[in-house]
Amino acid sequence: MSDAFSISTQQNEPLELTADVLVIGGGPAGTWAAWSAASKGARVVLADKGYCGASGATAPSGVGVWYVQPDPEERAKAKASREALGGFLADHSWMDRVLDQTYENVAHLAQWGYPFPTNERGEQVRRGMQGPEYMKIMRKVVKQAGVKILDHSPALELLLDFDGVVAGAAGVQRQENRPWSVKAGAVVIATGGCAFLSKALGTNVLTGDGGLMAAEAGGEMSGMEFSNAYSLAPAFSSVTKSAYYSWASFTYEDGRVIEGAGSQRGRSIIAKTLLTQPVFCQLDKADDETQVWMRKGQPNFFLPFDRAGINPFTDRFPVTMRLEGTVRGTGGIRIADTTCATTAPGLYAAGDAATRELICGGFTGGGSHNAAWAISSGYWAGGGAAAYALSLGEKAHNRRLRGAGRAALRPAGAGFDTAEIVRGVQSEVTPYDKNLFRTEAGLRSSLVELNGLWRAVQGRPESASTTEGVIQARQAAAMVATARWMYASAHVRTETRGMHKRVDHPAQSPEQQYRLLSGGLDTVWVKPDPTSVAAPAPKETVSR
Amino acid sequence: MIELVSQSRCIECNLCVKVCPTNVFDEVDGGAPVIARQSACQTCFMCEVYCPADALYVAPEAEASVAVDEDRLIDLGLLGSYREAVGWGPGRTPGAAKVDATDYMQEKIRKVLH
Ligand SMILES: Cc1cc2nc3c(=O)[nH]c(=O)nc-3n(C[C@H](O)[C@H](O)[C@H](O)COP(=O)(O)OP(=O)(O)OC[C@H]3O[C@@H](n4cnc5c(N)ncnc54)[C@H](O)[C@@H]3O)c2cc1C
Ligand code: SF4
Ligand code: SF4
Numbered sequence: 001m002s003d004a005f006s007i008s009t010q011q012n013e014p015l016e017l018t019a020d021v022l023v024i025g026g027g028p029a030g031t032w033a034a035w036s037a038a039s040k041g042a043r044v045v046l047a048d049k050g051y052c053g054a055s056g057a058t059a060p061s062g063v064g065v066w067y068v069q070p071d072p073e074e075r076a077k078a079k080a081s082r083e084a085l086g087g088f089l090a091d092h093s094w095m096d097r098v099l100d101q102t103y104e105n106v107a108h109l110a111q112w113g114y115p116f117p118t119n120e121r122g123e124q125v126r127r128g129m130q131g132p133e134y135m136k137i138m139r140k141v142v143k144q145a146g147v148k149i150l151d152h153s154p155a156l157e158l159l160l161d162f163d164g165v166v167a168g169a170a171g172v173q174r175q176e177n178r179p180w181s182v183k184a185g186a187v188v189i190a191t192g193g194c195a196f197l198s199k200a201l202g203t204n205v206l207t208g209d210g211g212l213m214a215a216e217a218g219g220e221m222s223g224m225e226f227s228n229a230y231s232l233a234p235a236f237s238s239v240t241k242s243a244y245y246s247w248a249s250f251t252y253e254d255g256r257v258i259e260g261a262g263s264q265r266g267r268s269i270i271a272k273t274l275l276t277q278p279v280f281c282q283l284d285k286a287d288d289e290t291q292v293w294m295r296k297g298q299p300n301f302f303l304p305f306d307r308a309g310i311n312p313f314t315d316r317f318p319v320t321m322r323l324e325g326t327v328r329g330t331g332g333i334r335i336a337d338t339t340c341a342t343t344a345p346g347l348y349a350a351g352d353a354a355t356r357e358l359i360c361g362g363f364t365g366g367g368s369h370n371a372a373w374a375i376s377s378g379y380w381a382g383g384g385a386a387a388y389a390l391s392l393g394e395k396a397h398n399r400r401l402r403g404a405g406r407a408a409l410r411p412a413g414a415g416f417d418t419a420e421i422v423r424g425v426q427s428e429v430t431p432y433d434k435n436l437f438r439t440e441a442g443l444r445s446s447l448v449e450l451n452g453l454w455r456a457v458q459g460r461p462e463s464a465s466t467t468e469g470v471i472q473a474r475q476a477a478a479m480v481a482t483a484r485w486m487y488a489s490a491h492v493r494t495e496t497r498g499m500h501k502r503v504d505h506p507a508q509s510p511e512q513q514y515r516l517l518s519g520g521l522d523t524v525w526v527k528p529d530p531t532s533v534a535a536p537a538p539k540e541t542v543s544r
Numbered sequence: 545m546i547e548l549v550s551q552s553r554c555i556e557c558n559l560c561v562k563v564c565p566t567n568v569f570d571e572v573d574g575g576a577p578v579i580a581r582q583s584a585c586q587t588c589f590m591c592e593v594y595c596p597a598d599a600l601y602v603a604p605e606a607e608a609s610v611a612v613d614e615d616r617l618i619d620l621g622l623l624g625s626y627r628e629a630v631g632w633g634p635g636r637t638p639g640a641a642k643v644d645a646t647d648y649m650q651e652k653i654r655k656v657l658h
Contacts, residue, residue, distance in 0.1 A: 049565070050564070050565030050566065050567070051562060051563045051564070051565055053563070054563040054564070054565055054588075054590040054594070055565035056565070059565075059588075059590060060588040060589060060590050114640070115638045115640050115641035116640075116641070117640070117641055117642060129640070130630070130638075130639060130640040132590070132593050132630055132632070133630075133638055133639075133640045134640075151562070152567055174567055175561075175567065199586055199587060199606045199607070201587075201588060202565070202586065202588045202590075203586070204565075204566055204584075204586035205565050205566060205586075234604075236604065236605050236606065236607065236608075237587070237604050237605070237606055238586065238587035238588065238606040239604075296639075296642060299626070299629035299630060299639055300589065300626070300629075303589060303604060303626055303629075304604035305604075306622075306625070307603065307604040307622060308604050308605075468567075468581075
């Protein structure tokens with residue numbers, strides 16, 4: 001390509017492929033999308049930043065899944081359970097679709113050999129999947145469907161035809177040290193959420209790349225104020241598995257109990273305490289029998305303890321709350337129709353990269369909705385992309401393409417230091433007193449900082465001479481973009497709803513029961529989604 | 545963070561190089577892979593789960609590199625312990641198939657919270 005971004009070191013000859021559908025990201029959403037597209041007769045390439053099967057948030061952890069028997073009463077109960085928590089922003093027809101599709105697809109997973117455990121009646125219990133096993137099977141299934149997988153191949157930008165329609169993507173193969181590009185009839189973004197390199201379990205590959213790529217091609221975001229998920233973990237550790245902290249007591253250093261602290265409703269109190277002093281924890285409410293079950297249920301929960309020589313039931317250990325951003329938040333790329341098309345023609349989105357407000361509003365809490373959404377939205381996005389691509393016929397591969405990427409790829413300013421940009425973003429999004437407890441003044445001051453960082457990443461990364469350097473610089477730019485949409489949306493939502501907490505507006509305001517769209521690169525905008533519940537006449541708010 | 549590639553155990557299959565999501569290892573001609581970018585390690589333990597020779601050790605400390613001693617890890621039964629818990633390896637049953645704790649746990653959580 002004539003306008004390819006440049007990396008100054010010697011790289012090997014580029015890999016150039018064509019496909020009907022290109023899937024970017026190989027977690028649950030990406031693999032379901034690839035399988036679905038291939039099943040509809042499309043030729044599919046899947047590119048993952050890491051290794052499809054081991055990369056992303058699900059692979060090292062495991063997920064409870066929103067799997068509910070097709071019994072009207074149970075379904076109604078399942079839908080009602082999160083409505084209030086999510087601030088009444090979910091949509092019943094989407095909840096119904098996701099419950100149906102998840103139920104059907106999990107049955108496929110059982111057929112493919114996922115070893116679901118059985119209950120005393122000998123029936124399979126299909127409410128959760130352990131990560132390594134689930135993703136190993138998904139990789140196998142995708143390969144058997146004829147999908148070509150490119151591992152260690154982060155996408156850096158989308159490719160557009162001269163009408164601005166998405167027609168492929170380009171990136172680098174980090175282990176082969178060569179550029180890749182795929183010309184495709186349609187592209188699915190399934191790059192996961194953004195946890196800002198916090199080291200929460202499995203999330204350091206999730207830097208918001210898909211959102212930036214989509215925005216450069218005309219995509220919009222939704223629900224970006226619901227982006228402040230934090231999870232409990234031993235202070236030294238990456239293992240953000242929060243469920244078992246239901247059995248915990250939380251104490252100050254001197255052993256006094258912290259009143260009101262708890263893993264579900266009392267997390268704010270833990271965060272507030274952590275702002276000034278360490279918080280200690282002990283799982284002293286678990287009886288002997290429970291302890292045995294806990295070990296069997298989530299072996300990775302005990303890894304850090306066993307290795308650090310801590311008995312979490314009898315010893316006190318320091319805890320922290322690690323940022324999971326939009327991974328266990330609900331904001332992401334706006335979904336425009338039931339095929340999971342975005343507002344950018346030729347582009348589809350699925351999983352954590354897309355908004356999950358449609359099924360859980362502004363809150364996901366103890367998971368399961370995310371896993372169900374990844375399965376269903378992946379399935380629909382893959383199918384939608386295949387139908388669109390196949391309808392283009394030969395035209396799909398005769399288009400002249402150009403790269404859509406700008407920030408950190410095609411320098412328009414002075415040099416910048418990637419590590420400094422990353423530190424800059426993290427110091428705005430990580431602290432509890434900025435992101436969890438939000439205020440007008442705090443958000444405004446963060447936006448000023450973030451706008452400055454955005455101007456900086458228009459330049460040339462000092463690390464641009466190496467393949468790794470380019471990947472990291474582009475990730476930094478994506479984190480800055482994500483943080484700006486987050487805080488611009490949080491600034492406009494002058495109330496507390498879902499996981500979004502405004503200290504200066506602690507109540508839920510009935511007039512704001514609508515979803516917020518956002519987008520823009522140099523100029524960020526936010527406006528109510530006219531298709532969401534009780535939306536007033538759209539009023540656009542612009543922040544420069 | 546990843547702290548150990550056991551020279552005596554490694555069979556040089558390079559699976560860890562392949563599966564590590566953040567590209568921490570480099571292949572070495574005729575030898576065990578090296579930890580080339582330790583600071584990129586996200587402490588996800590996936591390399592350990594895949595290593596067929598129980599040759600890798602990921603320390604639980606996510607932020608800091610710590611010293612480890614291979615003999616001591618073997619004595620404590622920690623080399624390969626997570627692969628065993630996940631139930632991968634010849635003759636093992638996948639941990640996923642063993643139990644379903646959901647009902648039991650949900651009931652217990654309800655009791656603890658109320
Ligand atoms: C500790 C933890 C526990 C969780 N537990 C639950 C639970 O119990 N229930 C539940 O419903 N949800 C849970 N979640 C959330 C759940 O894991 C995610 O919703 C799910 O993984 C989303 O799937 P995904 O495919 O969209 O993204 P991911 O699984 O994160 O996969 C994204 C993939 O995209 C790749 N990628 C990223 N950028 C690029 C790029 N530029 N180019 C190419 N590839 C790229 C990554 O390498 C990765 O493989 C949990 C999350 C965490 C962190
Ligand atoms: S996976 Fe294990 S045996 Fe294979 S190369 Fe890596 S350390 Fe050696
Ligand atoms: S723990 Fe995860 S990130 Fe670290 S080396 Fe192993 S696979 Fe790579």
